[in-house]
Amino acid sequence: MKIGxxxxxxxxGRLLVQEVVAAxxxxxxxxxxxxxxxxxxxxxxxxxxxxxxxxxxxxDAEALFxxxxxxxxxSVASAAPRHAELAAIHGVALVHGxxxxxxxxxxxxxxxxxxxxxxxxxxxxxxxxxxxxxxxQVAGVLDDDYDIEIVELFHRNxxxxxxxxxxxxxxxxxxxxxxxxxxxxxxxxxxEIGPRPDGAIGFxxxxxxxxxxxxxxxxxxxxxxIEIAHKAxxxxxxxxxxxxxxxxAVGKPAGLYSMRDVxxxx
Amino acid sequence: xGRLLVQEVARTxxxxxxxxxxxxxxxxxxxxxxxxxxxxxxxxxEALFAACDVVIDFSVASVAAESAALAAxxxxxxxxxxxxxxxxxxxAIAAAGSxxxxxxxxxxxxxxNVVFALVKRAAAALGTDYDIEILGQQHRKKVDAPSGxxxxxxxxxxxxxxxxxxxxxxxxRRGAIGPRPAGAIGMATVSGGDLSVIHTVFFAGTGERxxLTHRGxxxxxxxxxxxxxARWALGRxxGLYSMADVxxxx
Numbered sequence: 001m002k003i004g005x006x007x008x009x010x011x012x013g014r015l016l017v018q019e020v021v022a023a024x025x026x027x028x029x030x031x032x033x034x035x036x037x038x039x040x041x042x043x044x045x046x047x048x049x050x051x052x053x054x055x056x057x058x059x060d061a062e063a064l065f066x067x068x069x070x071x072x073x074x075s076v077a078s079a080a081p082r083h084a085e086l087a088a089i090h091g092v093a094l095v096h097g098x099x100x101x102x103x104x105x106x107x108x109x110x111x112x113x114x115x116x117x118x119x120x121x122x123x124x125x126x127x128x129x130x131x132x133x134x135x136x137q138v139a140g141v142l143d144d145d146y147d148i149e150i151v152e153l154f155h156r157n158x159x160x161x162x163x164x165x166x167x168x169x170x171x172x173x174x175x176x177x178x179x180x181x182x183x184x185x186x187x188x189x190x191x192e193i194g195p196r197p198d199g200a201i202g203f204x205x206x207x208x209x210x211x212x213x214x215x216x217x218x219x220x221x222x223x224x225x226i227e228i229a230h231k232a233x234x235x236x237x238x239x240x241x242x243x244x245x246x247x248x249a250v251g252k253p254a255g256l257y258s259m260r261d262v263x264x265x266x
Numbered sequence: 267x268g269r270l271l272v273q274e275v276a277r278t279x280x281x282x283x284x285x286x287x288x289x290x291x292x293x294x295x296x297x298x299x300x301x302x303x304x305x306x307x308x309x310x311x312e313a314l315f316a317a318c319d320v321v322i323d324f325s326v327a328s329v330a331a332e333s334a335a336l337a338a339x340x341x342x343x344x345x346x347x348x349x350x351x352x353x354x355x356x357x358a359i360a361a362a363g364s365x366x367x368x369x370x371x372x373x374x375x376x377x378x379n380v381v382f383a384l385v386k387r388a389a390a391a392l393g394t395d396y397d398i399e400i401l402g403q404q405h406r407k408k409v410d411a412p413s414g415x416x417x418x419x420x421x422x423x424x425x426x427x428x429x430x431x432x433x434x435x436x437x438x439r440r441g442a443i444g445p446r447p448a449g450a451i452g453m454a455t456v457s458g459g460d461l462s463v464i465h466t467v468f469f470a471g472t473g474e475r476x477x478l479t480h481r482g483x484x485x486x487x488x489x490x491x492x493x494x495x496a497r498w499a500l501g502r503x504x505g506l507y508s509m510a511d512v513x514x515x516x
Binding site: 125128131137138141142219224226230231232233237240264265 | 377378380390472477482485486514
């Protein structure tokens with residue numbers, strides 16, 4: 001299976017190149033960089049810290065899509081429409097993991113999904129996506145007697161809070177209860193907070209050290225509690241998941257899929 | 267457990283204690299089942315089943331088959347929470363299950379049963395790249411290990427992977443154990459103090475791990491689950507059911 005990487009010179013792009021090269025059943029078909037980038041013309045694998053190949057970083061993605069069974073895009077939102085269009089034209093499976101798409105960019109991705117298989121997810125980690133599913137399931141089974149709290153720990157440089165994953169977990173919990181997170185969320189506790197409101201979904205944010213991300217969802221009932229925890233120790237989990245999604249998407253009918261589909265959890 | 271069940275039923279809206287039995291010859295016979303209930307403890311199972319909509323038996327394995335037979339004869343649903351039932355008695359219980367609804371939970375805690383379902387699902391979704399390890403933490407007075415819950419979690423994981431637990435389980439590591447075999451399901455036990463009972467299933471992959479934990483801090487979780495099962499069983503067609511059926515997790 002031939003997998004191409006757009007934006008192969010970024011942090012995630014280089015990790016993706018390493019992941020595809022390491023996968024026994026996959027071959028790297030090439031990589032692209034931003035037009036004008038000093039990476040253009042360099043060796044795709046060498047710039048990712050591996051042995052050189054005969055693949056050169058290109059500034060146009062058309063040839064890459066022609067040479068690939070699947071293409072992974074964890075690059076930038078602005079490139080999403082062009083990559084989606086190329087995937088559709090060439091009938092190539094697309095794995096799209098960029099967040100922060102505007103409505104037009106999202107529309108382009110969805111339009112491409114009418115013509116080829118597109119897997120779109122803001123977290124490509126297999127473990128996180130399974131956790132989302134399990135959280136929704138537990139929230140659906142246990143009622144308000146079980147208080148839901150979400151705790152995260154991230155490295156000291158993470159600038160936003162709560163994390164996108166914490167918010168996704170909160171939405172999954174709210175969906176399981178048939179509620180809306182906006183109405184249930186407690187993002188801060190400070191001072192005279194009073195008793196905990198029934199049915200609330202609480203968040204607590206910790207920052208420190210170099211952790212690439214730990215999340216725990218707690219269902220605290222009378223006499224017992226359930227905890228679902230995910231602990232990342234490497235950013236490679238995101239690239240591992242993206243490659244798993246690419247492998248899954250090749251040969252699938254046109255459509256917009258999520259990591260949950262990839263995991264058989266939809 | 268019996269006394270806790272009486273309290274649980276008494277405080278559950280929509281439920282009333284229909285009676286209670288004790289071992290023949292026990293000093294408890296003739297005393298009030300519950301304070302102010304106006305019912306004496308008897309040794310007469312027949313009368314109990316005749317008087318109740320549903321019966322809960324958490325007593326001893328030796329009477330399980332008899333309870334099941336009484337349930338079948340009176341068409342009364344039964345929640346049977348005893349463990350260690352022999353093969354012959356289990357066959358009799360299964361036969362009774364063709365005539366009335368019998369819920370036979372491995373563990374009646376709602377939370378633990380949710381965790382069983384989560385473990386099975388996670389094991390099915392994650393490949394053998396994710397090593398499964400189960401850690402049970404128990405108080406110092408517990409005399410057997412691994413705990414029944416640890417074994418049930420291991421069975422749930424094996425079921426999710428569609429393998430036979432006996433072929434893949436690893437217990438009691440010591441010495442030059444060598445690399446971990448792919449696909450193994452490991453179990454370990456910590457014992458001490460009066461710890462609340464904690465069970466964690468680890469799915470340890472490359473660069474990430476998922477941990478599913480149940481913490482029990484009160485025995486009331488077992489009696490509460492038993493009453494939930496009893497209410498669920500009322501009006502069910504005959505059959506042998508699990509807590510997963512009760513919770514819609516099967």
